[in-house]
Amino acid sequence: MAMPPDRLVNGERSMPEVTLGEAYRADVEILWNYHDMCHTIRPTDVAIGLGSHDLGVATLAAELYREGAAPRIVFTGANAPTTIERFPRGEAVHYRDHAIGLGVPGEAILVEPEATNTGQNIEFTRRLLASRGIEVRSATLISRPYQQRRAYSTAKKLWPELEVVCASRPLPLDEYIGSIGDVNRVINMLVGDTQRIMVYPGRGFAIPQDMPPEVEAAYRRLVEAGFTSRLVR
Structure with missing residues (x-):
């Protein structure tokens, strides 16, 4: 069962939990479903893999390349x-290595190794593609499942003319948590991304997104439960 971060068991930090308990399941599922943009995958000019701890981003990028849904990848x-x-040489570099290991030719991959947030992911990728003379009208943004909505709202703010398709590995919630190996990390990231949907438009970082009352209520309950490590101030 998930517990709030930094909780100690018998005076010692416990090993990461990997099972989502019933105490938080309903609220976590509400947030999980909210962040899924439910876009239909279609061919685009480029697949953009947004760096994170989730190597599945690179896995899906490789799959889309092999299927002909993206002729080029930017990590x-x-x-x-x-x-x-996990990625001491940088997220994009490790993603590239993983995709090459899955059969993507190196010449089909561009690496943008400097971005440290989603806004920079978009801005620096746009700059990189322009510097190579690559015209892009549409892109598949590949991210962690719970980053889809934020990736979309950020891209539409910073690159409004771009046609955006959001994509993530199609894993059920429990299977995704198992792949990450830490249920508290996943819950904290879900809560953090939900807060960013609420506050980033006011800071000029993203376009506004509708948030149903049940989503905001689930978010606030999880914050009250102690899942606050990824909140912005």
């Missing part, structure tokens, strides 16, 4: 505190 991302140990 974008430096490091965050949550990824530096």
Whole structure:
């Protein structure tokens, strides 16, 4: 059963939980479903893999390339505190290596290794493509499942003319948590992304998104339960 971060068991930090307990399941599922944009995958000019701790982003990018849904891939991302140990050479670099291992030719991949947030992912990728003389009218934004809505709202703010399709590995919630190996991390990230949908438009980082009352209520209950490590101030 998930517990709020930094909780100690018998005076020691417990190993990461991997099972979503019933205490938080309903609220987590509400947020999980809200962030899924439910876009239909179709061919676009480029697949943009947004860096994170989730190597599944690179896996899906490779699948879309092999299926002919994207003739080119850009992986974008430096490091965050949550990824530096797993991807010491940078998120985008490790994503590229993973995709090549899955059969994508290196010449089909561009690497943007400097971005440290979603806004920079979009801005720096746009700049990289322009510097190579690559015209892009449409893109598939590949992200963690719960980052889809934020990726979309950020892209439409910073690159409004771009046709955006959002995509993630189509894993059920429990299977996704198992692939990450830490239910608290997933809940905290879900809560953090939900807060960003609420506050980032007012800061000029994203376009507004509708948020049903039940989503906001679920978010607030999880915050009250202690899942606050990914909140912005």
